[in-house]
Amino acid sequence: MPPLEEYRGRIAPSPTGYVHRGHARTFLIAAERVLQFGGKLVFRNEDLDPDRCRAKFVSAMYEDLRWLGISWSEGPDCGGAYEPYSQSQRREFYLAAWRKLRDAGAIYPCTCSRKDLAASASAPHELEDEPIYPGNCRDRNDGRSFENPARVNWRFRVPDNEEIRFHDQHLGPQGYVAGRDFGDFIVWRRDDVTAYQLAVVVDDRAMKISEVVRGADLLKSTSRQLLLYRALGLEAPDFYHCDLFRDERGERLAKRHDALSIRKLRESGWTAGQIKKRALSSGSSSSL
Numbered sequence: 001m002p003p004l005e006e007y008r009g010r011i012a013p014s015p016t017g018y019v020h021r022g023h024a025r026t027f028l029i030a031a032e033r034v035l036q037f038g039g040k041l042v043f044r045n046e047d048l049d050p051d052r053c054r055a056k057f058v059s060a061m062y063e064d065l066r067w068l069g070i071s072w073s074e075g076p077d078c079g080g081a082y083e084p085y086s087q088s089q090r091r092e093f094y095l096a097a098w099r100k101l102r103d104a105g106a107i108y109p110c111t112c113s114r115k116d117l118a119a120s121a122s123a124p125h126e127l128e129d130e131p132i133y134p135g136n137c138r139d140r141n142d143g144r145s146f147e148n149p150a151r152v153n154w155r156f157r158v159p160d161n162e163e164i165r166f167h168d169q170h171l172g173p174q175g176y177v178a179g180r181d182f183g184d185f186i187v188w189r190r191d192d193v194t195a196y197q198l199a200v201v202v203d204d205r206a207m208k209i210s211e212v213v214r215g216a217d218l219l220k221s222t223s224r225q226l227l228l229y230r231a232l233g234l235e236a237p238d239f240y241h242c243d244l245f246r247d248e249r250g251e252r253l254a255k256r257h258d259a260l261s262i263r264k265l266r267e268s269g270w271t272a273g274q275i276k277k278r279a280l281s282s283g284s285s286s287s288l
Contacts, residue, residue, distance in 0.1 A: 006210055049193060087199055102144060151192075158178035
């Protein structure tokens with residue numbers, strides 16, 4: 001863990017729906033760790049996908065999280081030293097990283113199936129994780145001839161059979177084998193939208209985030225992102241993956257569970273204290 005004066009945490013909701021109690025757990029833990037280490041909390045609006053993000057959910061995120069008692073020092077609504085704090089306004093940062101990866105031969109253009117595109121701008125979760133790419137375009141070496149990333153997918157070429165290990169601050173030692181647990185993954189979509197994996201790496205480093213707090217369903221994504229940090233020559237932050245909330249069927253809580261959104265719970269009479277108590281209850285099998 002870095003010295004106290006260097007601790008910078010973040011909350012990074014995506015405005016594709018209302019914040020639910022699973023999000024609340026992650027964001028409350030992130031805020032608690034900032035207080036524990038005497039640091040600063042950054043709010044980043046992860047509005048990458050123009051087809052799914054809505055302005056009404058952005059304003060709802062601010063309102064619901066402040067109602068829960070979470071405050072931040074930097075963000076789209078209050079500014080800060082590392083503006084802009086909305087991903088839709090950070091394209092030039094992503095393009096610079098794309099060019100570096102292209103010039104290094106770390107990524108390649110891919111013209112295969114489009115079926116996995118819709119999910120690549122969002123954080124992958126458990127069963128929604130992208131399938132291992134069969135490698136049809138893997139041997140392409142014409143990436144440097146592209147002046148911009150549009151019109152094809154761009155995949156990161158993973159080092160087959162290398163185990164990517166890291167120590168999670170909550171769950172302990174972790175490891176995933178490239179080429180077996182995950183394959184070559186998308187970093188830029190053919191519709192000219194940056195994929196989640198590349199955007200969060202670029203932003204977390206640019207905003208000097210020292211610890212990433214997020215759900216345990218993103219453990220495998222950490223291995224992908226560590227490869228991107230290495231390829232870009234960037235220092236990776238620490239990671240703390242929170243236990244997940246699940247519904248009565250044992251499924252991960254998602255934005256489709258609108259009845260369990262903070263907005264709906266507020267309207268039905270729940271207090272912020274009640275939600276915080278339930279959200280911070282221990283155990284990965286916590287249910288609602």
